Amino acid sequence: MHLTVRxxxxxxxxxxxxxxxxxxxxxxxxxxxTQSEEGIEPPALVFAPDSVSxxxxxxxxxxxxxxxxxxxxxxxxxxxxxxxxxxxTTVTIGNFFSGGTESFVMAEDDSDNGLLDVYVSFGGGSSxxxxxxxxxxxITFSTLAVGKTVLTFTSASELADPDDNPIQIKGYxxxxxxxx
Amino acid sequence: MLDVxxxxxxxxxxxxxxxxxxxxxxxTVAVLVxxxxxxxLSESTTLSDRFRTALADIGYVRIVEQxxxxxxxxxxxxxxxxxxxxxxxxEVGALLGVQYMIAGSIGKVGETFTIDSxxxxxxxxxxxxTKQVTYLGKIDGLILEMQILAFVMxxxxxxxxxINARDAGSVFDMSSVDLEVTGGFIGKTGSTVAVTDxxxxxxxSLEAQTLTDRFRTAxxxxxxxxxxxxxxMSELLExxxxxxxxxxxxxxxIEVGQLLGVxxxxxxxIGKVGETFTIDARMISVATGVTExxxxxxxxxxxxxxxxxxxxLAYTMVDVKPPQAxxxxxxxxxxxxxxxxxxxxxxxxxxxxxxxxIYSDKKIWGYGxxxxxxxxxxxIASSYSSFQTANSDYNNLMGLYNSxxxxxxxxxxxxxxxxxxxxxxxxxxxxxxFMQAAAGIWVTNMIHxxxxxxxxxxxxxxxxxxxxxxxxxxxxxxxxxxxALNR
Numbered sequence: 001m002h003l004t005v006r007x008x009x010x011x012x013x014x015x016x017x018x019x020x021x022x023x024x025x026x027x028x029x030x031x032x033x034t035q036s037e038e039g040i041e042p043p044a045l046v047f048a049p050d051s052v053s054x055x056x057x058x059x060x061x062x063x064x065x066x067x068x069x070x071x072x073x074x075x076x077x078x079x080x081x082x083x084x085x086x087x088x089t090t091v092t093i094g095n096f097f098s099g100g101t102e103s104f105v106m107a108e109d110d111s112d113n114g115l116l117d118v119y120v121s122f123g124g125g126s127s128x129x130x131x132x133x134x135x136x137x138x139i140t141f142s143t144l145a146v147g148k149t150v151l152t153f154t155s156a157s158e159l160a161d162p163d164d165n166p167i168q169i170k171g172y173x174x175x176x177x178x179x180x
Numbered sequence: 181m182l183d184v185x186x187x188x189x190x191x192x193x194x195x196x197x198x199x200x201x202x203x204x205x206x207x208t209v210a211v212l213v214x215x216x217x218x219x220x221l222s223e224s225t226t227l228s229d230r231f232r233t234a235l236a237d238i239g240y241v242r243i244v245e246q247x248x249x250x251x252x253x254x255x256x257x258x259x260x261x262x263x264x265x266x267x268x269x270x271e272v273g274a275l276l277g278v279q280y281m282i283a284g285s286i287g288k289v290g291e292t293f294t295i296d297s298x299x300x301x302x303x304x305x306x307x308x309x310t311k312q313v314t315y316l317g318k319i320d321g322l323i324l325e326m327q328i329l330a331f332v333m334x335x336x337x338x339x340x341x342x343i344n345a346r347d348a349g350s351v352f353d354m355s356s357v358d359l360e361v362t363g364g365f366i367g368k369t370g371s372t373v374a375v376t377d378x379x380x381x382x383x384x385s386l387e388a389q390t391l392t393d394r395f396r397t398a399x400x401x402x403x404x405x406x407x408x409x410x411x412x413m414s415e416l417l418e419x420x421x422x423x424x425x426x427x428x429x430x431x432x433x434i435e436v437g438q439l440l441g442v443x444x445x446x447x448x449x450i451g452k453v454g455e456t457f458t459i460d461a462r463m464i465s466v467a468t469g470v471t472e473x474x475x476x477x478x479x480x481x482x483x484x485x486x487x488x489x490x491x492x493l494a495y496t497m498v499d500v501k502p503p504q505a506x507x508x509x510x511x512x513x514x515x516x517x518x519x520x521x522x523x524x525x526x527x528x529x530x531x532x533x534x535x536x537x538i539y540s541d542k543k544i545w546g547y548g549x550x551x552x553x554x555x556x557x558x559x560i561a562s563s564y565s566s567f568q569t570a571n572s573d574y575n576n577l578m579g580l581y582n583s584x585x586x587x588x589x590x591x592x593x594x595x596x597x598x599x600x601x602x603x604x605x606x607x608x609x610x611x612x613x614f615m616q617a618a619a620g621i622w623v624t625n626m627i628h629x630x631x632x633x634x635x636x637x638x639x640x641x642x643x644x645x646x647x648x649x650x651x652x653x654x655x656x657x658x659x660x661x662x663x664a665l666n667r
Contacts, residue, residue: 021574028594
């Protein structure tokens with residue numbers, strides 16, 4: 001008898017437990033509302049997704065995004081990384097600039113200091129520039145050891161309009177490579 | 181100083197002993213006329229005569245002439261059929277100078293006849309052998325059954341010619357104390373118990389008495405209690421101005437039990453509703469006045485089947501497992517249940533709302549509680565469905581939101597996801613609210629089930645009761661006070 005009552009109580013608790021809503025997490029790195037709450041205002045440079053996991057020894061690609069850009073034609077991204085955990089492998093142009101027939105991307109890696117400079121430019125399209133949010137570069141790293149590497153955009157990073165005027169960057173997002 | 185009556189009895193005993201000792205070797209046995217219930221006196225006398233003759237024919241024992249038995253009975257102031265108790269049998273047997281007395285009764289329930297016979301030892305005064313015959317057929321067939329019983333009583337092989345002479349259409353059954361007994365009595369083994377006649381409602385008083393006798397015999401057969409003789413009870417009841425059937429209340433039973441000095445009183449009622457028979461049996465502690473055990477038996481079938489059922493009930497009442505042989509004789513359709521109680525109603529409503537009320541025959545309340553719980557369950561299910569739908573939509577929208585790049589898409593998906601999240605929260609709140617309501621209804625239904633639950637008769641006292649009782653196990657008198665706290 002007691003067992004039956006206990007079963008009903010258990011069922012009651014089970015149903016009560018099942019109706020718990022999931023934790024709210026609006027963490028799209030390109031969500032201006034979320035980033036604003038974090039103190040990052042557009043235009044900003046962010047990684048999306050802002051955290052990736054990989055097995056140590058494997059390569060992993062992180063996507064650099066510009067958020068809230070207006071009349072963007074070119075960018076210089078300086079990314080700082082932990083050279084004991086990852087090494088730069090390659091970079092490709094993001095689809096934000098891929099519409100231009102003359103768009104290009106190039107990288108300069110200072111592996112001794114863990115600094116990667118990526119230059120990306122839009123050109124040859126129907127318009128001179130792009131606006132809004134977009135992926136401007138996909139950077140591939142090789143993981144060297146187990147650990148978390150925080151990728152940060154340095155203040156040397158720049159955005160420019162078609163007239164080569166600098167666009168003020170108001171926020172810098174961070175990315176994490178978790179090698180395990 | 182010896183009076184004339186005693187001198188005559190001693191002389192008669194001397195003469196009897198002389199005659200018996202001059203006969204062939206073997207125990208001397210006297211047979212009392214079997215008490216008849218539901219059959220006429222002449223029939224019971226005739227059947228007893230046939231039994232006696234059969235015993236004599238067997239030649240294994242020496243049988244005292246009926247005339248001598250009658251003379252002693254007359255001297256002792258008994259009617260021919262008035263000496264039916266063990267005490268009387270012992271008294272008469274001592275005067276006759278026999279080793280054993282055989283007494284018994286022949287009853288009729290429906291179309292079935294019962295013969296209960298017992299052999300009492302003069303040396304110990306104890307019943308040393310009990311045989312029961314249940315016979316379904318014409319009364320004429322009892323003549324043969326009495327002859328067969330004579331062999332059975334002496335535990336001798338029944339001649340095949342007697343068995344073959346049985347009517348093919350008759351059904352008979354014979355049992356004895358050889359039945360296996362397991363289990364234990366509620367009190368200590370050997371507690372003294374008296375059985376009051378079961379009250380008959382819808383069956384004849386003779387049938388009720390016959391069934392009571394069979395119940396009494398079955399209780400005695402269990403061997404776990406010491407049973408007070410029926411005659412002793414009858415005498416006491418007569419002294420107290422009760423008819424045997426008039427003492428049906430608990431108060432009367434306790435009063436009789438106190439006068440008898442027994443520890444427990446067993447009694448009850450046999451009723452008939454339509455084609456269904458009910459036997460309500462109860463066991464009352466004389467010392468405390470508390471009803472220690474109540475059993476209800478419901479039986480569908482012919483009244484004859486009650487003979488077996490009441491024996492099974494007798495075993496159940498004294499906590500002894502009925503022998504398989506007895507259970508095999510049941511014709512089916514009988515159930516022994518514990519009486520309905522408030523606690524039983526409470527427990528049932530704890531399992532299923534309304535179940536306790538239905539159990540208490542408050543069906544409208546029961547279905548009402550069930551409907552209330554089902555309705556609230558429906559609301560919970562509806563809210564749960566809404567929650568699940570919103571949850572599914574939320575997960576889909578979050579997938580779109582996380583993969584969105586453009587501001588407009590991000591804002592749109594986030595807005596929609598937040599809306600679904602709000603729906604989830606609303607549904608969650610509703611579910612919790614409804615579950616609390618369901619739990620409240622459940623608990624209220626349990627309390628209600630307890631309040632409207634059946635009230636057993638034994639708790640229906642009207643006020644404090646003071647009972648003076650003698651406890652034979654301790655030899656002390658005790659004063660019991662019972663106060664109902666539920667009033």
